[in-house]
Amino acid sequence: MAPPKAKYRIKxxxxxxxxxxxxxxxxxxxxxxxxxxxxLIIGPDKNPxxxxxxxxxxxxxxxxxGGGSVRLHPNLYASGKVCRSLLGTWxxxxxxxxxxxxxxxxxxxxxxxxxPYHNEPVHEKEREPGAANQYNEVVMHETLRVAVVxxxxxxxxxxxxxxxxxxxxxxxxxxxEFYDLRASQKAALTGNVTVIIRYLTAxxxxxxxxx
Numbered sequence: 001m002a003p004p005k006a007k008y009r010i011k012x013x014x015x016x017x018x019x020x021x022x023x024x025x026x027x028x029x030x031x032x033x034x035x036x037x038x039x040l041i042i043g044p045d046k047n048p049x050x051x052x053x054x055x056x057x058x059x060x061x062x063x064x065x066g067g068g069s070v071r072l073h074p075n076l077y078a079s080g081k082v083c084r085s086l087l088g089t090w091x092x093x094x095x096x097x098x099x100x101x102x103x104x105x106x107x108x109x110x111x112x113x114x115x116p117y118h119n120e121p122v123h124e125k126e127r128e129p130g131a132a133n134q135y136n137e138v139v140m141h142e143t144l145r146v147a148v149v150x151x152x153x154x155x156x157x158x159x160x161x162x163x164x165x166x167x168x169x170x171x172x173x174x175x176x177e178f179y180d181l182r183a184s185q186k187a188a189l190t191g192n193v194t195v196i197i198r199y200l201t202a203x204x205x206x207x208x209x210x211x
Contacts, residue, residue: 002051002053003051016100017105024042024109025041026163037058057095066142066155072139075111075119114136148172151168
């Protein structure tokens, strides 16, 4: 049970978040635990809000890891760790009570750019010519395999809120042509997802038609 001050701030943050329409970010509070908040970011630990929140940052766990087997970004570890100074997981000016749930999720969303290679401090410049492109191509493939196909099929058996399941399917269908093109271009890589994407397209379309 969260202390009264933390409970009040958690409720206020959630209420504010739900009023704000943040592009690409959806979240729902857990039905049974006030200290648990589910977030889906397009482009998290059992208790994200500590007892002394907002004096301490929420605990965030990245769930799209292929069951702990894939690191899709230098700041998003296969273990689920999210490396951001805002969360106190990187030695820089970090969390303050002025921050909020929305600022945390926007900070994580900002990591999802076209050049994840350069998010690693030691990789501000390429170690060798072509290293960034090679890294980005692997991340693109693994993103299709784990964050697209894996999430639609729920390969990692995550417990997703119903609202997330529908949103994942809608986002999949909205971007299906891009996914199919990229998967076809990278068909030679291990874990070819082209056939699976086409199968899922038909299945998701069918599920949408019967809802």
